[in-house]
Amino acid sequence: MGAVSRTDTDGLAEPAYDSGQALYHLPEKPLVVIEPHRSWVALNLRDLWAYREVFYFLMWRDIKVRYKQTAFGIAWAIIQPLFLMFVFAFFFGKLVRVASDGAPYPIWVYVGILPWTFFSNALANGGNSLIGNSNLITKVYFPRLLIPSAAIAAGLLDFSIAFALLLAFIPFYGLGLTWGMLMLPPLVLLVTVLALAVGTWTAALNARYRDVRHALPFAIQLWMFATPIIYPLSIVPDEYRWVIALNPLTGIVEGFRAALFGWPFDWAALGFSTAVTILLLVFFVYVFRRMESSFADVI
């Protein structure tokens, strides 16, 4: 075998290849330069944009796979928050009689459950996304930031479905449309960005320290108690309120309620949440980018 007649060149200088050379018009500058990691990294938005279809397909895969081989399918998007609402409404609304700022407790708690369910699922899915996609990370290049982003964005579908159910509740509880509802899109954006910030960081830490996987469910549970989901901020005594208010999710959840019930917004709290969210995003995405190139080696 080996019908090769290429042994006539020395290979190093001018290898023998036949046609095809004319096909190439080599660019003046390299398309890709591979160098050791620098201490300062850019976000590299151009790369993210170039790989946007990978983001789309990863998100699509996460949505498709989530409810494959389930009997209830996409209905799970509603079952989870709805049952939480029943449970909370019974224990806290009926038995403990937690105040709900004048709104009917069930719908009041549901409005809190919505962003919370999205946020906690985003954190859990985003935080485990790098480990879950280790086969991709060790075999193919694309900006790793797309993995947690897609996992988190995929949760927006469930959120929309659960939100549609909320709209069905509104006439049932005799509530009307309010101007405050115009604030809903920015609030959804804010909770998504916050989930993205914390989720990417969790994912990066998780890739290196598997402790995160054990700490995460526990941390999410604690975070829920630190957020006014099942209780209103107004019943928290003044001396503890700052703890709850430091949590960027507090302003967002309270914002959702203000928007839907037509209550006045706490702009200071919302502004604080926005500022913290942006700071966290910048810092955590930076940390992620710094760790990114080592993922394939440590995961």
Place this chain on the structure above:
Amino acid sequence: MRPIIKVENLSKRYHIGTSPAHRGALRYATLRESLARVASAPIRRLARGGRSGDETIWALKDVTFNVLPSEVVGIIGANGSGKSTLLKVLSRITDPTTGRVELYGRVASLLEVGTGFHPDLTGKENIYLNGAVLGMKRREIARKFDEIVAFAEIDKFLDTSVKYYSSGMYVRLAFAVAAHLDPDILIVDEVLAVGDASFQKKCLGKMDDVTKSGRTVLFVSHGMEMIAQLCQRTILMKDGRVSKVGPSREVIDHYLGL
């Protein structure tokens, strides 16, 4: 003629004998400090307590070579000689420790068949997912879809989850997607030995087409016949270094001790 791939003094160091948390510790010292301050101080202290030695190994050391456009270059060497690490660095999966690579074309790398395949998705869905992950645009996949299905010979099972596929069907589908990639530079790691004899022949034929189409190919294999048949030039790796470069026959004979 200018090279399409320029590799200069490429080195890659791995840390061994330490916990995974400390691989790359040298490079990430600053980050680790800052992280530790912010969040993971207790974890870090725990991890440091269990620290064994800090041995390092150079998986690549001062690797330098050029590849001209349309060249098909083989890479051979014993296990652990750095072939796969080299491909991983060239594919941007892992960073080099020192050195520099310049690529003057679009790269697609094929380090395993079926990267990103999801068992719960159907054959059709996996074609799209895998194609996208390997760098194809959605429109491109749609255009080549029928060709891919025909090549894989799985048209009856397009809407079946791939977890129900036989292993032969699975690799055929995976290879079919990969075979329809259309980059300037193709990086391939030992993935051709899939399927039964007749499909292997088909793969080789496809590979031959690819190499004749004027594409630049870097090809790692232990199959010396395949290398001799497909590649004009071959690089022999030994202990992370380039030990010999030259016409495939010569290098293979040298490697086999002939």
